Amino acid sequence: MSLADNKNFQTRIVLLDQTIDKLRALYEQYFMGLEKFEPVTLRKAVKNELRQMRDNPPTNTAQKFMLNKVDTKMKTYEQYWNRVLREIEEGIYHRQLKRLKRQVASEGLSPDVLDNVRTKGELEAAMATLARLREENSSQNNTYEGVAETTLRKVADDNGTPSQGIDPYIRVAYEAFVRARLRTGESLEGITPERFQATLVQKIPIVKKAHKCESVEIKISIKDGKATLSFVPH
Secondary structure (H helix, E strand, O other): OOHHHHHHHHHHHHHHHHHHHHHHHHHHHHHOOOOOOOOHHHHHHHHHHHHHHHHOOOOOHHHHHHHHHHHHHHHHHHHHHHHHHHHHHHOOOHHHHHHHHHHHHHOOOOHHHHOOOOOHHHHHHHHHHHHHHHHHHOOOOOOOOOOOOOEEEEOOOOOOOOOOOOOHHHHHHHHHHHHHHHHHOOOOOOOOHHHHHHHHHHHHHHHHHHHOOOOEEEEEEEEOOEEEEEEEEO
């Protein structure tokens, strides 16, 4: 390799190292929710450049050391990124859990239930425990029909508006919806009892008026790998 080639190779290594730093910053912004999309294109470009440089390694010892250092740096970051992406996909990313803990605490329940959650199965178990605690914590004595895991019949009042707080009927449907999203691997971010109830409060009167029915069945199912919410008039 000529002197000019050596200089060019060293310049490529320096630029590649800087690009990896930029990629790391973009991933952190993505994990924090500041970036909407994962920087997949830039990641592929970096890996392609690394592959080309490894296939045509330098003869200079110092440059070999620099290349190995940059290569190791990229592999270390990728292990971290892949782990976080997997946690996000499974709904157990630590930032998501922190938000869920705050939500649980705001409901007057103990967020300690989520302390030892590390896997998707553990999260499902924790959600089941929270469902039981919510039922025990409820000050209302309402009763409802036996409910299958994915179906609930909600008999709304004349205007479809539930009483103050989270309606026990709606709480059951909410828990079923959460379990469905856990099965599909969908994120639980933004899925709160309050937002879920607001959706039902808006939809139920519309369905009752359109179909001139007295009750509406809230049905949670999984279609095309996604949890879906539908309203069936009765």
